[in-house]
Amino acid sequence: MILFPSADPSDLTQNQYASTNKGRHVYLLEDHESFRMIIEKVLTVHGFIVHAFENPYDFLSLKSIEAPAVIVTDMRMPKMNGVELQAEIAARGKQIPFVFISGEASLDQGLKAMKQGAIEFLIKPFDIDELMKAVVKGFEQDIRHSNLLLLNKKQEDNLAKLTKRERDIYGLLLKSYNNNELAEATGLTINTIKDYKAKVMEKMGVKTLADLIRQNSEIK
Known part of the structure; x- marks a missing residue:
C-alpha cells in the first residue's frame, strides 16, 4: 500500500x-x-x-x-x-x-x-x-x-484582422526587416511603410517589433 x-x-x-x-x-x-x-x-x-x-x-x-x-x-x-x-x-x-x-x-x-x-x-x-x-x-x-491554445486562438483572431498587404508586411517584420528593407521589398514609400507597421502592431496587440517576434515564437 x-x-x-x-x-x-x-x-x-x-x-x-x-x-x-x-x-x-x-x-x-x-x-x-x-x-x-x-x-x-x-x-x-x-x-x-x-x-x-x-x-x-x-x-x-x-x-x-x-x-x-x-x-x-x-x-x-x-x-x-x-x-x-x-x-x-x-x-x-x-x-x-x-x-x-x-x-x-x-x-x-x-x-x-x-x-x-x-x-x-x-x-x-x-x-x-x-x-x-x-x-x-x-x-x-x-x-x-x-495557455498555448489561447495564445494561438488570439493570434489567429488578430491575423484575421490584417489586410493582404498588412499580412505581407507582418511576414517581413517577423524576418526583422527594417523600414528601408521593407520599402525595397514592397515598393512602398517609407512613410507608407511606417503607417502599415503601425496598423500591424495595433492589430496584433504589441508595441514593439521585438514583442511581435516574441509573440510569434511563443506559440510555435
Whole structure:
C-alpha cells in the first residue's frame, strides 16, 4: 500500500498544496476499491477535485472533462489497460496528462506509456510525495498547453484582422526587416511603410517589433 509520511493524512488540508490546487480536477481510475479510496482521500485533502472511477468505460462515457485536468490511472485494469486508455484519449483529440500507477505492469507497457507522453510511472508501493510531484507536474503541463491554445486562438483572431498587404508586411517584420528593407521589398514609400507597421502592431496587440517576434515564437 501507499507509504504515508509520518503526519496523519487528515491533517494535510492545511498544507502548501490545499490552497493552490482548488479548481484542479483529477480523474482517478483504479479497479481496486480500497486502494482507490486511499488515493482519493490523499488527493482530496491536498485540495484537488477528485473524480473516481472503477473502470475506464465509466470514465470514457463522460460527456465532458473539466479543466485543468490530470488522469491518474492504474496500468492493469479489466478489459482495457492504461496504455489503451491513453491511446483512446489521444484518438479523441484530447491532450490530458497521464500519471500511471501499477503493481505489476510490464516494462513494455511502461516504455509505451512514456513514449505516449505520460508524466510519471509509479510502482506500488509509492510515497505520497512521489504522487503529488507527478500530479502537480501534470497540471503544470496541462495549464501550459491550455495557455498555448489561447495564445494561438488570439493570434489567429488578430491575423484575421490584417489586410493582404498588412499580412505581407507582418511576414517581413517577423524576418526583422527594417523600414528601408521593407520599402525595397514592397515598393512602398517609407512613410507608407511606417503607417502599415503601425496598423500591424495595433492589430496584433504589441508595441514593439521585438514583442511581435516574441509573440510569434511563443506559440510555435
